[in-house]
Amino acid sequence: MPTLRDVQNRIKSVKSTRRITSAMEMVAAAKLRRAQQSVEQARPYAIKMEEMLSNLAAGSTGEIIHPYFEEREIKKKTLVMVSSDRGFCGGFNSNIIRQAIHWLSENKDIETELVIVGKKGNGFFKRRQFSIAEYYGDWGGSLDYDKAKTLVNFLTTRFVLGKTDEISLLYTRFVSMAKFQPTLEKYLPIVPPEKNDESKSGGTADYIFEPNAERIYEALMPGYATTKMVTALTDSFASEHGSRMIAMNAATKNAGEMIDGLTLDYNKARQAQITKELLEVVSGAEALKG
Numbered sequence: 507m508p509t510l511r512d513v514q515n516r517i518k519s520v521k522s523t524r525r526i527t528s529a530m531e532m533v534a535a536a537k538l539r540r541a542q543q544s545v546e547q548a549r550p551y552a553i554k555m556e557e558m559l560s561n562l563a564a565g566s567t568g569e570i571i572h573p574y575f576e577e578r579e580i581k582k583k584t585l586v587m588v589s590s591d592r593g594f595c596g597g598f599n600s601n602i603i604r605q606a607i608h609w610l611s612e613n614k615d616i617e618t619e620l621v622i623v624g625k626k627g628n629g630f631f632k633r634r635q636f637s638i639a640e641y642y643g644d645w646g647g648s649l650d651y652d653k654a655k656t657l658v659n660f661l662t663t664r665f666v667l668g669k670t671d672e673i674s675l676l677y678t679r680f681v682s683m684a685k686f687q688p689t690l691e692k693y694l695p696i697v698p699p700e701k702n703d704e705s706k707s708g709g710t711a712d713y714i715f716e717p718n719a720e721r722i723y724e725a726l727m728p729g730y731a732t733t734k735m736v737t738a739l740t741d742s743f744a745s746e747h748g749s750r751m752i753a754m755n756a757a758t759k760n761a762g763e764m765i766d767g768l769t770l771d772y773n774k775a776r777q778a779q780i781t782k783e784l785l786e787v788v789s790g791a792e793a794l795k796g
Contacts, residue, residue: 510779513772517765524761530594531754534747537647538683541744544649545680545737552737555730562715562723571720573666574696574727582617584639584670585609586661586693588677588742589627591645595746596753598678598686599626605676605688610636619670621661623739639664647746649739658732665694677738678745684752686745693734696727 508516587606589599606627610618619637622628628641642657664670673694679687715722 510772510775513768513775517768517772520761520764520768524758524765527754527757527761531751531758534751534754538744538747538751541648541740541747542680542683544740545744548733548737548740552733555726555733559723559726559730562726572698572724572727574662574694574731575698576695578668578671580616580671582619582670582672583613584619584621584661584664584673586621586657586673586675587623587627588675588738589622589624590742590746591625591643591647592750593626594753595750596756598746598749599624599630601688602676602678603627603630605690606631609674609676609690621657623657623742645739645743647743649736649743651736654736654739655732658728658735661694661735662728662731675735675738677742680741680744680748683748686748689741691738694731696730 585606587602589602593599603626606620619639620631621639622631622641623643624645625643628638628643631638632641640660642653645653661673665673672692675691675693677689677691679689681687
């Protein structure tokens with residue numbers, strides 16, 4: 507049976523934990539607002555980039571050929587998995603790791619490798635029998651554009667040189683402040699854009715390309731690959747902060763409930779002790795009278 511001092515110490519400990527989780531929740535909320543702004547800025551840019559590539563395809567004189575479009579026999583697949591560097595974010599990392607394991611089991615008959623973003627994913631897979639081609643950590647929960655470009659250059663070079671035949675991107679898509687969805691997308695090869703319905707019906711605008719659509723397409727493709735990766739990273743970082751905010755909010759509420767329960771136990775034990783002491787005093791007084 508714990509003593510009153512033990513219960514008091516336990517209450518102090520839980521109160522200290524609640525202050526920490528509350529502070530972490532506020533920090534995560536502040537970071538989430540900034541990350542959400544980054545997502546809102548990145549997505550329209552990616553959409554406009556796809557529209558531009560579609561317009562270029564419509565204005566091209568023939569089939570556009572680019573190394574990023576090359577479809578070949580799949581002998582080796584690469585999975586880029588985006589996790590977080592820090593924990594305390596609920597099921598964020600466990601969900602993405604579960605999806606990665608599912609992808610690896612589906613492709614067990616083909617040679618596979620992992621490119622991992624984030625310490626938590628790397629910490630999980632490096633202790634297991636999986637091939638890790640490269641690891642990128644220490645993001646700090648925010649986008650590092652230079653590091654993102656380094657990642658894109660590594661992936662595109664690996665694909666163009668034939669070291670891998672298909673690259674997939676696994677990340678957590680930011681849907682709303684309380685909803686985050688693990689998403690698996692094909693990164694390379696890129697599906698060549700087709701002429702839109704307007705261009706097929708002759709209703710599209712007549713663009714003049716200088717020098718020509720093919721040359722412009724060649725210059726835009728590296729930027730498109732970078733944009734696609736940056737969009738995925740910003741989504742993932744926003745989802746991480748959102749998951750941490752929700753997890754810390756739940757931890758703070760649970761700590762409050764635990765404090766209420768411990769306080770009730772403390773009051774009951776204190777009342778029982780006072781009652782016991784009163785009975786001892788009364789019994790002693792009655793014994794002296796007798």
